Amino acid sequence: MSYIAPVKDMLFDIEHLADIAQVARMPGLEDAGLETAQAVLEECARFNQDVVAPLNVAGDKHPSSFKDGKVMTTPGFKEAFAQYVAGGWQGLQHPAEFGGQGLPKTIGAACGEMLNSANMSFALCPLLSDGAIEALLTAGSDELKATYLEKLVSGQWTGTMNLTEPQAGSDLAMVRSRAEPQPDGTYKVFGTKIFITYGEHDMAENIVHLVLARVVGAPEGVKGISLFVVPKFLVGKDGSLAARNDVHCVSIEHKLGIKASPTAVLQYGDHGGAIGYLVGEENRGLEYMFIMMNAARYAVGMQGVAIAERAYQHAVAYAKDRVQSRPVDGSMNASAPIIHHPDVKRMLMTMRAYTEGCRAMAAVAAAAYDAAHHHADADTRKQNQAFYEYMVPLVKGYSTEMSLEVASLGVQVHGGMGFIEETGAAQYLRDARILTIYEGTTAIQANDLVGRKTARDGGQVAKAIAGQIEKTEAELAKRDSAAAQAVGKRLKAAREAFVDVVDFVAGRTKAAPNAVFAGSVPYLMLAGNLVAGWQLARSLLVAEELAKAGTDTAFMQAKIATARFYAEHILNKAPGLRDSIVDGAESVTALAIDAF
Amino acid sequence: MSYIAPVKDMLFDIEHLADIAQVARMPGLEDAGLETAQAVLEECARFNQDVVAPLNVAGDKHPSSFKDGKVMTTPGFKEAFAQYVAGGWQGLQHPAEFGGQGLPKTIGAACGEMLNSANMSFALCPLLSDGAIEALLTAGSDELKATYLEKLVSGQWTGTMNLTEPQAGSDLAMVRSRAEPQPDGTYKVFGTKIFITYGEHDMAENIVHLVLARVVGAPEGVKGISLFVVPKFLVGKDGSLAARNDVHCVSIEHKLGIKASPTAVLQYGDHGGAIGYLVGEENRGLEYMFIMMNAARYAVGMQGVAIAERAYQHAVAYAKDRVQSRPVDGSMNASAPIIHHPDVKRMLMTMRAYTEGCRAMAAVAAAAYDAAHHHADADTRKQNQAFYEYMVPLVKGYSTEMSLEVASLGVQVHGGMGFIEETGAAQYLRDARILTIYEGTTAIQANDLVGRKTARDGGQVAKAIAGQIEKTEAELAKRDSAAAQAVGKRLKAAREAFVDVVDFVAGRTKAAPNAVFAGSVPYLMLAGNLVAGWQLARSLLVAEELAKAGTDTAFMQAKIATARFYAEHILNKAPGLRDSIVDGAESVTALAIDAF
Structure with missing residues (x-):
């Protein structure tokens, strides 16, 4: 088995640090006690170990490919995603009203870790759908919710976040994509978006793009940005798929890691305008996008924990197997598995301690999120919201920075073999390298921590x-x-x-x-x-x-x-x-x- | 220009820290003063900037390839190497007696940095030749010296170091390759060697392998290891190339980085035995190999400085060019190049400080090496030798560990673009990742520092x-x-x-x-x-x-x-x-x- 989910450690955190018994006393979460957590985590472990993890190396060797506007994902991904959907995993944390299971983040976060440990490239598709669901839940009209939410929550359709443009990366004030209001209340969207994760793929029948653009005549800067739903296929009144919308993938990137996850350049409106639907009110797009981003930032932090855990397991297995040199203390009269050498232990302990520490931090943050949303007492909700908001840049920034060090140590434990791609240790380092960058670089997280979370x-x-x-x-x-x-x-x-x-x-x-x-x-x-x-x-x-x-x-x-x-x-x-x-x-x- | 050699900083170190005036007062180094250093460094900068650096990206995109026992290097490498040879660069630090220029390490180290900044994959070939030359100079018989040294020093032939076997990495006691003495004084060598840098290639007409093997009947462990010269082509009395020897490349590795540098698996003796020539005495192979390794370890430390410098230059160029967000201090009323943002400055200063610090450390170590070999006073030689030996694990271990951090920061400065391979920042990280591993991992350097250099x-x-x-x-x-x-x-x-x-x-x-x-x-x-x-x-x-x-x-x-x-x-x-x-x-x- 290439990955074994650390269910016991997760349950320790959930029980003793996140205090799930307390979570399960909150209105609406009564069924989400320790027993539920254990049952869900064990089922989740089996699925990820058996179905998703075995595709991780294949995704690196046979990345998503692009031809004639279409993206073909790694062989096996489509079938695994169908199983993911069939298992109801996409809806784990989403409201029962739209077909989800309504479980607390305290449990959902651990499931997210497993999926990302198993296969980070694969996990990015559901991760982005989660963000789209959050945004629609918060700011979408009843009509948008009715049209899109159930299918996003089931996983039948997937979602994307479209922020970045060539000149607008961290600086969203520079977004230039534009939206022209139409007489029927829709908009025509024009522009180029880059770095769109799963912006095009073959794993779902429709893709729901959430797109930042400026309504013609809107103010300059971030105050003039609105958020739109732009589906790949328009949706009929009965929910059936209708015409192909004017959004097209023109290329995908050649990246250092997460190669199976297609990173698309999307062109909007080259053939008359992509039909978009305003989310919430005009010019409040950034505010809504931050809802998606905050969910996504926490999730990226969990990706850090996830890749660190996988790198750790890989390194431990090698260190127990590889025999080289006698122990320095003379305790063995023959060459020993390298895990007996103090410096190898130091590296493995560093990897382990970082991973367990960041997992514990994330578990406590998740419990605060649940309390902020579900606790009966308003003051307690407020306190927990403040704590959670302080934690988001730490979970995102610190866990991802540590994951780079952990994945690099994983290579080091393997010695020369670590540098050979077939060994697999290098993939974790290459994959991890995006984590301190996307959904806001570590510096962007730190600006948030300084400005909104400390100075304010x-x-x-x-x-x-x-x-x-x-x-x-x-x-x-x-x-x-x-x-x-x-x-x-x-x-x-x-x-x-x-x-x-x-x-x-x-x-x-x-x-x-x-x-x-x-x-x-x-x-x-x-x-x-x-x-x-x-x-x-x-x-x-x-x-x-x-x-x-x-x-x-x-x-x-x-x-x-x-x-x-x-x-x-x-x-x-x-x-x-x-x-x-x-x-x-x-x-x-x-x-x-x-x-x- | 993709790389500009930091000649001024190098000369500052050479003049003020390494005190080249003092070096030039040592017997045999009288011509090697500051003026010589400046002239050599400027010429070296031109060559590396114009000829070698432009091939760096090509080497990554079109790695060395293997077919039917032959290795084809990246297009352009062969021609660049011919220019390297024609310029006399291989002989820079080697004795005039064998056609070298006999310059001090104080100057040679800076030239080594430039070559590695320009193209680390390319630079590995001369780096290994230097090691072979050192070993032959120290322990080779007059006949071996006469046959091989001049052509290695000119660069007409290249050298390799053959230590590692599948079961013997850091632990050379486990070397199994064997050598059978022949009546004519030669040996027949049998075994499999892995991770042999430039073990096979098309840039020179002959390859001189220096190979660790056990003479039949030798003691167990490191005390039974001998060192052999095994040329790819046997050499006639007149120096002409004769029969192909029984050493063959059976594959090359698919690696995370330094992709243009072929890492060969070499098979010795599958067709009757590879003819080898004993270097020095039987069973003293490890001692001689350490001579090569100490030279190579210092050189790998310089590779750390070199890749850090290149990553720094790349990041500075991007940070001055990329415009994104207003400065936090309100000093500009518009978006600014990101170098104006404090955290970008912090990253660039970290890269710069590490690089300059490690360059300075290496310069001082090089001067100690020169004094250890050339100073008129025996006590001074001894003191400098002790200092140099203490410095080798630091130059190797610290400079390479810091290069991982610097190259990773280089990616981070580029934001999302850093993760896209076309940008070039990721290559430095992938290339650097081998540096803390080969020629002895950081832990092996640290063992040396603890045991031989401190406790003893x-x-x-x-x-x-x-x-x-x-x-x-x-x-x-x-x-x-x-x-x-x-x-x-x-x-x-x-x-x-x-x-x-x-x-x-x-x-x-x-x-x-x-x-x-x-x-x-x-x-x-x-x-x-x-x-x-x-x-x-x-x-x-x-x-x-x-x-x-x-x-x-x-x-x-x-x-x-x-x-x-x-x-x-x-x-x-x-x-x-x-x-x-x-x-x-x-x-x-x-x-x-x-x-x-």
Whole structure:
């Protein structure tokens, strides 16, 4: 088996960190307790291990191809996607009203991880459909919902996000695609969109494009952008497919990784105009798009966890199998599997600790999302919403940055074989390399963290998190184990560094924007590192109790060892980052542009 | 122009850090002063910019190919190599006695950087020839020297290193290739060698393989390994090519990067035995191979600097060209080239600082090599040899690890375009990924640093370096500039962290090998970071003086800014690493093998 879903670790997080029992007390989520989580995760594991994971290498070797406006996906993808649809997986987190299962994000996120571990290129298609569904649920008219949602939720049709244009990447103010209002209330859409994931493919009968464009006469900049539904095939009153719309794929990209996922250039309106339907109100497109993007950003963060997990499993298997050199401590009189060598252990522990830390962070963020949407108490909803919004750039930014390091270490564990494509380790690195870029680069996440999530409220949410962490430190201090003491020491130092940085960011963003934004990514990395380390510290507290009680002792001891490793080898980077941010801003921007 | 050699920065290092005036006072190097360095570097820059660099993308798109035992290199490579040979570049550092130019490593290293920046796949062929030349110069009989050296030094023939076998990678004790002595004093060699760079190609008329094998009846393990010359074509008494030898390429690898460089599987002796000639004495092969490897390890470190420089130049060009979003400080009322955004500057400064720091470290190491080989005073030679040997794992290990980060940042600066292969940024990342693996992984370098270079002498050489660094700190303390003060503060903290770690390593390697080797790579990273930062601190001292004197002020100010950035954003990682190494060893090895 090329991938085994870490169901036990996921359930640990869901039960003990995300507190699913609490989630299942919220109105509308009564059926979503631990038992449901376990049943869904086990079924999901089987499907992804058996059906989706075996296609991952094939997707890399035989990428999607383009000919005469059509995209052919990797052989086997279409059939696997049909099984995905038949299993109802697309609707997992979506409302029952439109045929979904209405499960909480606390469970759905773990399923998303599995799908992405199994095959990130494949998983991108449903990931984009999820975003389109979110946008329509939030801002779509009843008519749009009735026409599109059920088929998107079932997976019969798929969705896309069309933001980027050649001159408009991170800067959406520069979007030029235009929409001309028609007498019948529809619009004609014209323009070129690039980097459209699954913008054209052969796995579903229709593709529902969500497209940013300017209505003729709209204001300049982001305030003049509207959002449109532009289906590949127009849809009749009875829901049947009608004429082909004027949106065409003109090419797909030749990429470093995720080669099976077609990245399309789409041309709108070259033959008279693509018929589009306004979503919500004119000029509010960016606001709606952010709904899709926030869902997608969390999902991309999970892709980071997912690819890290897969790379870790691959590396462990090799390290247990490859025999080379005697152990340095003289414990064996013959060459040993390389996992016995301390540096190989260090690499594997780094991969493992990052992965478990980011998974734990994401689980807690998912529970906050559920509480923000479902909790009976309005204040609790508000608090959880604020926490979740703070977490989105961390889940996206930190988990994806760590995935690059983890995938690169995965190659390193394989030695020379890691550089040979047949080994498979290099694919994870190539695939992962997009994660810190799409759905907003790490710098864009960091801008969001600095501006909307920290400076705007004077650091209140961030400080509240620091306060929570202090409580965990206090609990660790009560434990007499060496592991708890070691973790407590590093957690305290990291939290103090974080508070210093939050003060710096909250206090200086207006007065010295260059200085603050010079440290925006280091701030994101520090915050993500801290929150992931905090969740592992919480895990240690639980695991020590359970190990003492004799519950799954081996698993609990591994959790304790992993938490301690994280604290001593990853979390301890935090004070250095504080110094870079608070003392080092000037040297970031000192060099004149000409001197580069 | 896709690459412009950083001649000015190289000459700064050669003049002020490596002190070429001092080198040119050594017997045999009298002609190799600054003027010579400048003339050679400028000529070398022209050749590499005009002839070699333009083939870099072609090599990636049209890799070497294999058919019927033959390897066809990328179109254009053969012609470029002929120009390389005609220009006498292969002989740059080799003795005049065999047709070389006998220039010091202080100059040769910079030329090596240029060739590798221009085209790493191409540069690998001469790099391996250099290793073969070193081995023959050190251990070859007069007959072997007479037969092979002149043609290797001219570049008419090329050389290879044959160490790895499927079961013997880092662990050369497991080499199984065998050599049977023949009545005429030659040997018949049998076995399979893998990962042989330029093991077969069409750029030269003969290939001189240096091959590790066991003479029948030799001891087990590394003490029974001998080194042989096995030419592709046998050589007649008059130097003419004679019969084809029984060594054949059976396949080449499909790799993540350096695709133009053919990585061959070579089969020895399938048709009766490949005729080989013993180098030096039987069973001393590993010792001779280490001579080649030490030269090659330094050269691979320079490859790290080289690919980092190229990735930096590519990223700077894009960042100056790509217009996206307004500056955060409101300084421009329109969208700006992205180099104006603080986080893009942070990424570019990181790339630049790493590259300049590692270049400076390598320059100083090269000067020590020259002094070790040429200085009139025996004690000075010995001291310099010890320093150089300490530096080799740092130059190799640290410069290559940093090159992965730099090349990855290069992709990130390009945003979505970085992920598209046509952009070219991804190639540097793929190419760089081999550097921390071949010629000994970073862990193998770190073992060398711990065992032979630190524990063996009780940390004396390391402590002597720390003493030198303290002197630089004292000089910085005398300066009143904010930059000198900031650099001094971080240098002191890093040096103190280093000394703690050296004490830990020197004191604990025997008693607690697992604990020490658990931190071996972090120790290497700390030491490399410190020495690179130290050399930039020295650069700052020089640059401040020269800027005050009005000499090339813009360059000097950029050097000061870069040194300060390095200290505040890279060197400041050192204390965290100390904590990982000294306090965190237990958590590296705590997890049971079964628990992974």
